Amino acid sequence: MNAIPQSVPRQSDETRTQNAVTVQGLTRRFNGGPAVLDRLDLTIAPGEFVALLGRSGSGKSTLLRTLSGLDPVSEGHVSRPQDVAVVFQESRLLPWKRVWQNIILGQTGGNDGRARASAVLEEVGLGHRADAWPLTLSGGEAQRAALARALVREPAFLMLDEPFAALDALTRLKMQHLVAGLWTRHRCAVLLVTHDVDEALLLADRAVVLDSGRIRTDLPIPLDRPRRHADPRFEHLRSVLLESLGVHDD
Numbered sequence: 001m002n003a004i005p006q007s008v009p010r011q012s013d014e015t016r017t018q019n020a021v022t023v024q025g026l027t028r029r030f031n032g033g034p035a036v037l038d039r040l041d042l043t044i045a046p047g048e049f050v051a052l053l054g055r056s057g058s059g060k061s062t063l064l065r066t067l068s069g070l071d072p073v074s075e076g077h078v079s080r081p082q083d084v085a086v087v088f089q090e091s092r093l094l095p096w097k098r099v100w101q102n103i104i105l106g107q108t109g110g111n112d113g114r115a116r117a118s119a120v121l122e123e124v125g126l127g128h129r130a131d132a133w134p135l136t137l138s139g140g141e142a143q144r145a146a147l148a149r150a151l152v153r154e155p156a157f158l159m160l161d162e163p164f165a166a167l168d169a170l171t172r173l174k175m176q177h178l179v180a181g182l183w184t185r186h187r188c189a190v191l192l193v194t195h196d197v198d199e200a201l202l203l204a205d206r207a208v209v210l211d212s213g214r215i216r217t218d219l220p221i222p223l224d225r226p227r228r229h230a231d232p233r234f235e236h237l238r239s240v241l242l243e244s245l246g247v248h249d250d
């Protein structure tokens with residue numbers, strides 16, 4: 001996704017040095033209905049990891065689609081880097097291309113495509129499956145490949161739309177550790193959509209809770225990494241987030 005759509009303007013130099021992503025007064029309606037995003041303001045600093053939570057229908061995917069350029073901006077302003085990548089809940093690999101070919105699909109970059117794909121597949125622990133067909137991958141392996149396909153583009157802004165929602169609990173934990181390590185090395189700005197409060201607390205610098213298209217809570221997570229569930233501050237932040245989501249954990 002290299003070409004920047006008309007609807008998402010390039011950042012001015014001044015904005016870019018301050019924020020990777022700036023959303024101002026963003027409103028989105030479908031067919032004249034109620035506002036799904038309602039005068040939304042959000043900034044993400046370069047290299048910052050933000051988790052986006054909210055009940056079903058609160059507008060998370062709509063915001064992500066707008067930031068990725070898939071949905072138009074009709075009211076308000078959005079700017080973000082030109083080099084972005086998105087990982088979805090399903091890997092969206094092309095089944096008729098081998099794994100390594102999927103990784104560099106659409107990339108212009110000379111004859112070293114195979115080498116670049118191999119390097120990034122190694123990084124996500126999938127080097128041994130470079131020649132496999134996507135349909136032979138497990139769910140966790142397919143999501144590793146999707147992460148590799150995003151990272152090979154060296155995005156300044158990575159969007160993750162519930163990337164582990166379909167995985168079993170153990171695989172999910174492994175993927176969360178993988179993402180934590182990848183982010184530490186690559187330091188791109190990240191927006192992670194998740195329903196999982198613990199996932200947000202394990203990974204993010206900030207957790208933002210959307211409610212009816214507006215930000216209800218914007219919570220810094222000032223915990224050292226790697227994060228531990230047993231940390232009493234982790235417990236406290238979990239309670240704050242659950243309460244904001246309308247869930248009481250007592």
Ligand SMILES: Nc1ncnc2c1ncn2[C@@H]1O[C@H](COP(=O)(O)OP(=O)(O)OP(=O)(O)O)[C@@H](O)[C@H]1O
Nearest residue numbers: 030031036054055056057058059060061062063195
């Ligand atoms: N293309 C569309 N046409 C009409 N309404 C839409 C469209 N896309 C989203 N909506 C509506 O916008 C609202 C927000 O949807 P969105 O998918 O952004 O929520 P979400 O927070 O991502 O939900 P979930 O957690 O269930 O994925 C919902 O009421 C949804 O029905």
